[in-house]
Amino acid sequence: MINNQASVRIGRIDFTNVWPLFYYFPFSSFGNDLEVTQQVPSGLNRAMAEGRIDIGAISSFAYGENFDEYLVFPDMSVSAFGQVNSILLFHRKPLEELGDAKIALPTTSATSINLLKIILTKFYGLQPEYEYAAPELEPMMKSADAALLIGDHAIRASWEKNGYLVTDLATEWTRLTGQWMTFAVCTIRKQTVEQYPELVSRIYEAFLESKSKSLADPAALVRDAQKQIGGTEAYWQRYFSELCYEFGPKQWAGLSLYYQYAAELGFLERNVPLQIWKDNSVVRVTE
Known part of the structure; x- marks a missing residue:
């Protein structure tokens, strides 16, 4: 055989x-x-x-x-080291005000989801509520106050004029830690x-x-x-x-x-x- x-x-x-x-x-x-x-x-x-x-x-x-x-x-x-352009949190309120927020997370990620949790928990002292959703910005934002997108989904969403605040998680990580x-x-x-x-x-x-x-x-x-x-x-x-x-x-x-x-x-x-x-x-x- x-x-x-x-x-x-x-x-x-x-x-x-x-x-x-x-x-x-x-x-x-x-x-x-x-x-x-x-x-x-x-x-x-x-x-x-x-x-x-x-x-x-x-x-x-x-x-x-x-x-x-x-x-x-x-x-x-x-x-x-700084901006990555494809790991983006879209949010209605500043990061420091997301303590009581509901954040939609993509089902496509692992590293970025935990990076977001590290940033919000360790550096901002926040414990928001998290839910998982398909990686589409507007449906995510219908039931959440913020949405994390990664990869090509994040890139496409960043081109839209949607009025949300946008945080590049790599930029935030480097700002907070000085690390890659x-x-x-x-x-x-x-x-x-x-x-x-x-x-x-x-x-x-x-x-x-x-x-x-x-x-x-x-x-x-x-x-x-x-x-x-x-x-x-x-x-x-x-x-x-x-x-x-x-x-x-x-x-x-x-x-x-x-x-x-x-x-x-x-x-x-x-x-x-x-x-x-x-x-x-x-x-x-x-x-």
Whole structure:
């Protein structure tokens, strides 16, 4: 009996913010060794946790929930130091007045939802009511005082003249902590590294090559973003240039602080060490 199952299954977030990692990825050169699944972050998080995906650009929070099973690729993430443009809270009242508010949360996120809770609870001392809803701004705001949107849903909503106050959560995080915020990391199941070390190395190099080529000349990404999402060339040029796709010590420090706060507030069961894959060995970052 012939087994046609791919050796490694890769998960891709269905948002423009991860395009540089995948845009020039040479999937055809891997033949039947790879299979690609594209979903919203929450779907990929579940698939990775259940072992249905081996390598994934998943929510940073999802790594924190299952770090015993995962390693993280260095040099690639979706991060920001300040404005990210696609993690946005729309609200009628200033942040400090949201203590008795009802906030609608998208069903597509994990990292951003808990970032919002960290900001409001730890830094503003607020405990608003939260509810989950499909990621559509106006329906969310019909029953809530504020709504969190992420990814392309947030981008589209930010172009509308809706009269709401808008807070970029990455900007707020950096203002409050002075740190980077990392929203997604490229994660590998430890078992996959053990089974396919050479293939994992090839995949890592292919991701880096795609990232470098995309950022060196983002014109093609910009054109495709305009076709699929809308907006102007100038908007997407700025969008891709303001996002950071690195994952080194500065980003590690910011993400470690996020994990620390999440554990303190009970969103994560324990403190999370970053276990960084490097040439099929592991570098453990605890600070």
